Amino acid sequence: VAERGGWDGPLVGMVGAGQLARMTCQAAPSLGIRFRVLAADLTESAAQICGDTQVGDYREPAHLLAFAAGCDAVTFDHEHVPAAGLRALEEAGVAVRPGSAALRFTQDKLAMRHRMQELGVPCPRFAPVADLADVTGFSVRSGWPVVLKAVSGGYDGKGVWVCRTPEQAAEVLGYGIALLAEEHVAFTAELAALVARSPYGQGVAYPVVQTVQREGICREVLAPAPGLPADLAEDAQALALRIAAELGVIGLLAVELFLAGGRLLVNELAMRPHNSGHWTIEGARTSQFEQHLRAVLDMPFGSPELTAPQVVMVNLLGGDDGDLYERLHHVLAADPSIRVHLYGKRAKPGRKIGHVTALGADLADLRDRALAAASYLRWGTTQEASVPGPPLINRSPAPQEVA
Amino acid sequence: VAERGGWDGPLVGMVGAGQLARMTCQAAPSLGIRFRVLAADLTESAAQICGDTQVGDYREPAHLLAFAAGCDAVTFDHEHVPAAGLRALEEAGVAVRPGSAALRFTQDKLAMRHRMQELGVPCPRFAPVADLADVTGFSVRSGWPVVLKAVSGGYDGKGVWVCRTPEQAAEVLGYGIALLAEEHVAFTAELAALVARSPYGQGVAYPVVQTVQREGICREVLAPAPGLPADLAEDAQALALRIAAELGVIGLLAVELFLAGGRLLVNELAMRPHNSGHWTIEGARTSQFEQHLRAVLDMPFGSPELTAPQVVMVNLLGGDDGDLYERLHHVLAADPSIRVHLYGKRAKPGRKIGHVTALGADLADLRDRALAAASYLRWGTTQEASVPGPPLINRSPAPQEVA
Numbered sequence: 001v002a003e004r005g006g007w008d009g010p011l012v013g014m015v016g017a018g019q020l021a022r023m024t025c026q027a028a029p030s031l032g033i034r035f036r037v038l039a040a041d042l043t044e045s046a047a048q049i050c051g052d053t054q055v056g057d058y059r060e061p062a063h064l065l066a067f068a069a070g071c072d073a074v075t076f077d078h079e080h081v082p083a084a085g086l087r088a089l090e091e092a093g094v095a096v097r098p099g100s101a102a103l104r105f106t107q108d109k110l111a112m113r114h115r116m117q118e119l120g121v122p123c124p125r126f127a128p129v130a131d132l133a134d135v136t137g138f139s140v141r142s143g144w145p146v147v148l149k150a151v152s153g154g155y156d157g158k159g160v161w162v163c164r165t166p167e168q169a170a171e172v173l174g175y176g177i178a179l180l181a182e183e184h185v186a187f188t189a190e191l192a193a194l195v196a197r198s199p200y201g202q203g204v205a206y207p208v209v210q211t212v213q214r215e216g217i218c219r220e221v222l223a224p225a226p227g228l229p230a231d232l233a234e235d236a237q238a239l240a241l242r243i244a245a246e247l248g249v250i251g252l253l254a255v256e257l258f259l260a261g262g263r264l265l266v267n268e269l270a271m272r273p274h275n276s277g278h279w280t281i282e283g284a285r286t287s288q289f290e291q292h293l294r295a296v297l298d299m300p301f302g303s304p305e306l307t308a309p310q311v312v313m314v315n316l317l318g319g320d321d322g323d324l325y326e327r328l329h330h331v332l333a334a335d336p337s338i339r340v341h342l343y344g345k346r347a348k349p350g351r352k353i354g355h356v357t358a359l360g361a362d363l364a365d366l367r368d369r370a371l372a373a374a375s376y377l378r379w380g381t382t383q384e385a386s387v388p389g390p391p392l393i394n395r396s397p398a399p400q401e402v403a
Numbered sequence: 404v405a406e407r408g409g410w411d412g413p414l415v416g417m418v419g420a421g422q423l424a425r426m427t428c429q430a431a432p433s434l435g436i437r438f439r440v441l442a443a444d445l446t447e448s449a450a451q452i453c454g455d456t457q458v459g460d461y462r463e464p465a466h467l468l469a470f471a472a473g474c475d476a477v478t479f480d481h482e483h484v485p486a487a488g489l490r491a492l493e494e495a496g497v498a499v500r501p502g503s504a505a506l507r508f509t510q511d512k513l514a515m516r517h518r519m520q521e522l523g524v525p526c527p528r529f530a531p532v533a534d535l536a537d538v539t540g541f542s543v544r545s546g547w548p549v550v551l552k553a554v555s556g557g558y559d560g561k562g563v564w565v566c567r568t569p570e571q572a573a574e575v576l577g578y579g580i581a582l583l584a585e586e587h588v589a590f591t592a593e594l595a596a597l598v599a600r601s602p603y604g605q606g607v608a609y610p611v612v613q614t615v616q617r618e619g620i621c622r623e624v625l626a627p628a629p630g631l632p633a634d635l636a637e638d639a640q641a642l643a644l645r646i647a648a649e650l651g652v653i654g655l656l657a658v659e660l661f662l663a664g665g666r667l668l669v670n671e672l673a674m675r676p677h678n679s680g681h682w683t684i685e686g687a688r689t690s691q692f693e694q695h696l697r698a699v700l701d702m703p704f705g706s707p708e709l710t711a712p713q714v715v716m717v718n719l720l721g722g723d724d725g726d727l728y729e730r731l732h733h734v735l736a737a738d739p740s741i742r743v744h745l746y747g748k749r750a751k752p753g754r755k756i757g758h759v760t761a762l763g764a765d766l767a768d769l770r771d772r773a774l775a776a777a778s779y780l781r782w783g784t785t786q787e788a789s790v791p792g793p794p795l796i797n798r799s800p801a802p803q804e805v806a
Binding site (some may be wrong): 007009010022025026027030031032034035047048049051052053166216261283285286294300301302303305308324325328329332333336337339340341343344345346353354359361397 | 410412413427428429431432433434435437438450451452453454456508510517640688689697702703704705706708710711731732735736740741742744745746747748749754757762802
């Protein structure tokens with residue numbers, strides 16, 4: 001650890017050094033917060049820029065304890081730290097935020113579903129499944145397709161399989177991992193409600209957004225969710241704040257929701273800065289990254305107010321091996337108002353390597369611009385700007401769920 | 404230098420590790436730009452956060468050359484690098500931005516005044532002075548007070564003396580440094596025009612701001628300058644762009660101006676991110692820090708557009724030795740929309756240790772809130788919120804210059 005001088009602000013350690021840690025690292029200095037990351041190696045996204053990177057293995061309690069020394073709070077850019085490590089930190093008196101009791105519900109999807117059920121939170125139908133008989137039994141109530149999910153370890157569509165036939169389910173069962181089955185929800189739209197909660201119990205809710213996924217990966221986030229009735233938006237915010245309080249979350253909680261048949265169903269939970277909140281860097285008065293830091297340090301929250309009537313974020317996925325830097329010049333020249341965020345990652349096909357944000361009043365124009373920029377960076381063409389728009393949200397007259 | 408992986412973006416080295424380098428460091432990762440600082444020691448503001456800090460002496464050409472190895476461009480957070488070091492870099496083929504030929508005019512105020520005169524740029528009357536006879540001779544034309552300025556090395560009001568009598572001038576002459584005399588301009592307002600220029604020759608101009616100084620230190624920046632007639636604002640932007648082009652500036656150029664008798668007079672030049680542009684972090688679509696990085700890398704410029712009708716930035720000066728962190732909690736609780744930027748510096752009285760920004764539509768409200776926040780952080784009270792407002796800008800019917 002380097003010798004430090006100046007004003008010694010509080011020190012937050014983030015386990016993991018991906019893009020979430022990178023963007024949190026960019027936010028921390030403004031409030032005088034010192035920031036440390038635990039990286040697997042120095043090439044990781046946040047390790048490239050952080051002035052206080054420690055290299056270690058998040059699966060090793062001893063590495064976590066060494067990392068936490070001197071930290072006023074320890075938090076996470078992923079949910080993969082094993083329970084033993086979290087317990088070791090808590091037993092050593094480290095302020096682990098969120099704590100292991102809350103994080104458990106992001107690590108064990110079956111425990112999460114049971115807890116949501118106990119709380120009376122609307123969710124898709126689900127059941128643990130061990131073999132094909134369990135899946136076919138479940139399908140009697142839910143119909144096909146059946147969604148199989150890894151109980152732990154999934155992310156970005158990995159660990160989620162939409163099975164249209166018993167044969168497909170049998171293949172997934174053959175992977176030999178713990179699974180749960182969920183009904184396949186024919187949704188009107190996917191939404192995300194992002195909230196933060198502090199140890200003091202203060203809560204704050206961002207405007208509810210619509211997310212647009214393709215091939216299991218979030219491609220676009222529209223903030224606020226266009227056409228979402230105000231009462232449903234408020235319901236989603238209230239639901240997320242309630243879940244945060246009931247689970248004792250400290251920090252951010254992203255609640256991914258299905259809007260189906262005019263009802264909200266909880267899909268997934270994440271307790272960290274979330275892809276559905278990247279738009280807040282420029283689009284909200286306080287970014288999700290600063291908000292998470294405020295939360296884990298028990299500082300008062302910043303305003304989640306929008307800075308523009310409409311904000312569109314588009315993820316940048318790795319494409320071919322073209323020269324990203326040259327493409328960046330073209331994109332910045334073509335659209336001086338587009339905001340680009342690169343994560344310092346090599347462009348493997350389909351990998352999230354950055355995002356772009358457009359802010360203004362005209363949703364169609366913002367989508368065109370953000371999709372064009374992301375597409376050009378990916379492929380050297382603007383082809384993706386012509387994809388069809390996301391489904392419009394309207395209160396459906398009748399449930400549209402699985403037949 | 405740490406081993407690096409991921410996408411190897413361009414590398415910018417900034418000589419100096421104060422708050423300007425700190426805020427540039429926060430901006431760099433978004434465009435995938437790698438960022439290195441040359442610090443005197445690891446306690447400096449930017450050295451605390453930068454993942455690639457080198458410790459060295461900017462007065463030593465050998466240190467500069469070692470620092471520049473691998474950099475795609477080298478730039479500066481202050482104007483104190485000696486000419487010999489700049490020449491050494493340029494002779495070694497380093498992209499020094501701005502170059503020594505331009506930087507000279509920020510290091511030698513007499514050379515700057517002569518160059519402005521050659522260009523026909525309106526300036527206060529000036530003359531080099533070596534002794535009291537020179538000063539009294541100058542005062543025959545300019546009247547008293549006479550402003551004496553150090554030809555080099557001044558900043559933040561240091562190196563500037565307003566002399567009301569020959570006795571005061573004699574005292575300053577006794578310091579034994581090279582001086583120039585300038586007329587004391589009875590200005591209506593002080594303005595700043597911030598522009599950027601790229602090697603390609605592209606230019607961009609931010610909205611012109613009003614700056615409010617007290618005791619020689621910039622205390623408030625009002626963006627855009629309230630009440631400034633549009634033609635004068637355009638004149639100021641055009642003047643700054645013309646100076647940037649004529650001097651061959653690469654990067655940002657801040658032109659500090661007096662508005663006096665309805666005319667614009669150039670006061671000072673700075674070729675780096677500038678205190679009068681800190682409001683752009685939240686208040687402009689592209690911050691001055693990102694714009695400077697784009698300029699020195701010859702990337703297309705980002706939009707300088709305002710993100711709110713009015714933006715107020717107030718500098719935070721060191722006050723008493725109260726607990727800044729506790730005060731920060733109170734300020735954030737009192738005003739969830741205020742934006743705070745701390746520089747990681749110990750609070751020596753009068754030292755700039757941060758700034759706060761308020762954005763909205765009502766100038767008086769924004770000033771109240773920003774002054775209250777800065778005052779509370781400094782003193783633990785909001786006393787400074789009741790200071791009188793800055794003078795209103797109106798096209799004066801007649802010159803108000805020195806009697």
